[in-house]
Amino acid sequence: MQTGHSLTDRIEETVIAVLLGLMTMVTFANVVARYLFNSNILWALEVTVFMFGWLVLLGASYAVKKHAHLGVDAILNMVSAPVRRSLALISVACCLVFSLMLLKGAWDYWSVFAELPPTTGRWFPTGFDWNARGQGWYEVQDIPMIAPFRFLEELINYGESYEKIPKAIPYVVLPVSMLLLVIRFVQAAVGILKGDVDRLVASHEVEDELDNVRAQQGEHD
Template structure:
């Protein structure tokens, strides 16, 4: 079955974003090495930017890997039972994953929200509403990354007109709720596929087995 055009479009967006993040990390790290060992200088914000970009790449890549079925999974038990039991086990597993992703999303939002001058959710495990009173922390900055000129408009929106010397912290931290929302969405998509019988398990990567089979085929072995 060929993927839908929308899936191809989303794939290109996600793959391009992850590739750009990896490329920027490489360039910044290389530039810092050259600055240090050739010019006896240092790009002060290089390490912090690389750490943030790595976090973005990992968190966004986690949901993308769910979509592609690229996470590792153990399917020894599934191979021992029939199709009906396999579907039940698959639904049980995906229900746990959805619940876990939902809790991650709540925690991610609650951690990020006040940095963006937004309310956290009420409730310890499940959101029971939003805070009526909270301390807006949009003035918090990162440690080293300068605030670029094209984000100066945020000073009036988020910091009562006070200038940001460094990048506002809510910008790099935004990946937390975004990536967890994507993870929850991807697990929900997998749940629909399991329920409709298109697949019978969440993920179970057999890359090594596939590569060995390909090598045997190339050698003409059975």
């Protein structure tokens, strides 16, 4: 039976793979249209840019979850386990504060496009500014509106029709990805407190794997 943890892994990996595949397909189709048919898919570039943004932002939180971000652990490897754990907790605390600030900024930027109130406060939310609304009519530049999103015309555009998709759709990845980033750092902190891991970045798993392969080869020789 598949665990919830592996299920979320599968979902995230599938979304990332689909985004990468769609980027490749749209770019290839636009190249074919341009060089073989002397035409152009007008919205291809904008769609590719948005998908790349989604890929990077969603991949950032997934990399935290998998300890796949690059980092320097030379000092961590020189200190004792209790000190290493303390340094890891300080690191994850700094990352968590930073990601919370990013979440606030992402919400404040996206919310006005979705006819939702941004937060007040310079660094951390102190409330909601209910007067800073009214940008739900903002559209992207080239991507045409499609039927599944027509409900947004009543929801955030006061019944007015969209010619292009509203900015609220592609930009929703900003608060979503930053929320995921916060969750991942909280999970990392819990893992460090429980003793499951002792750092945010990956250690020397590749070197360990190579040592295992060499050992197996030595057994067969």
